[in-house]
Amino acid sequence: MAESKNGRYAHIVGWGKYVPNKVLTNDDLSRMVDTSDEWIVTRTGIRERRVAGPKDTTASMGLAAAKEALERAGVRPHEVDLIIVATATPEHVFPSTASLIQDALGAVKAGAFDLSAGCTGFMYALTMGNQAIRSGASEIILVIGAETLSRIMDWKDRATCVLFGDGAGAVVLRAGTLAAGGVLATLCRSDGSGGDLLMLPGGGSKFPASHQTLDQNLHTIKMNGREVFRFATRIMDKSAREVAAQAGIPIENVELIIPHQANLRIIQAAARALKLPDERFFVNLHRYGNTSSASIPIAICEAVEQGKLKPGDHCVMVGFGAGLTWGAALVKWGEPVPLHEPTRLERVYKRLLYIAAGVRSRLVRGLRRIETLLGGTPSPKPTRIDKDKQPKK
DSSP: OOOOTTSOEEEEEEEEEEOOSEEEEHHHHHTTSSOOHHHHHHHHOOOEEEEOOTTOOHHHHHHHHHHHHHHHHTOOGGGOOEEEEEOSSOSSSSSOHHHHHHHHHTOTTOEEEEEOOGGGHHHHHHHHHHHHHHHTSOSEEEEEEEEOGGGGOOTTOHHHHTTBOOEEEEEEEEEEOGGGOEEEEEEEEEOGGGGGGEEOOTTSSSSOSOHHHHHTTTTSOEEOHHHHHHHHHHHHHHHHHHHHHHHTOOGGGOOEEEEOSSOHHHHHHHHHHHTOOGGGBOOOHHHHOBOGGGHHHHHHHHHHHTTOSOTTOEEEEEEEETTTEEEEEEEEOOOOOOOOOOOHHHHHHHHHHHHHHHHHHHHHHHHHHHHHHHHOOOOOOOOOBOTTSOBOO
16 A cells, blocks of 8 residues: 555545436437437446436536535535536536635635546546645545536437436545545546547537537537447456555455446446456446446445445445546545534524625625726736836836
């Protein structure tokens, strides 16, 4: 195991998820494209997925998951040092979705940024958070994976529209000692030679939005499913073994593996390659489909709820996706913060915290406008040049 030189380890002390209310079943899809429930289940294991409603966005779903994770951790927003949002479907190109969530939470001392690594995004973000805590730069970090993939979907392409769903998951990382568990090892890898296998071509600097990109449908997911499948089946086994070896834990001693929820056949292939029973792998993709960077944190929440991830367990998490990218972590699950039924006063206080965050945000915006009206926009003084064409002091 790569031991922390200062004895600091990142512990997952809170977790939360949000999934939209709308359920889209395979039968629903069979009325939209040439497919069937049998065709989808046989090839993917997916039976239904969630689709964002009119008021759901990447930021709103990430915010809901974050609130639940903070409450579970017993952490107040102003205690958070850093917020990392992993997403392939940000609210805007800028500002970052993380900054919008930071503002809505009232996390006034937190830095915030988005991270783009496709479906591997959460594993990259968890690695960044782990390193920030180990280095001593942060004490408490909020890591979020959130996606609204339904809004970049080609609903006429049965090869992709049957695969993906919307949702968000979040975890709270807190500094602690090894005795209580924590993130023991992580890895992040990339192979950009496979970038064209899974991509969203339009909307960037190469193909900015235009009539042409719209006509060519370049603002929706394009995927070479066969090649991505081959890549994923190879990398799942390799990543799990590598991160387990890095942590010094034999793979057979790992109690639970939480893989990226992309395709049941990929997960089953990994189980065969690792010589582990299927029961050792947590699977919920039949209910949510592939939620990209949200899939692993959503699965963490449900694994804990179902009693499949318990204190003292060693858990390997493995992600893979566009880039091509892949990443993994081995975590020793710690004792959760004891829960108690909040009193009426505590519930009111919690609501007031988030109301106050909204009021603060509006006040700051208002003050900024007033300052502009009263003081105008400061203009730089013209630089005077001497006869030698040098700025005068």
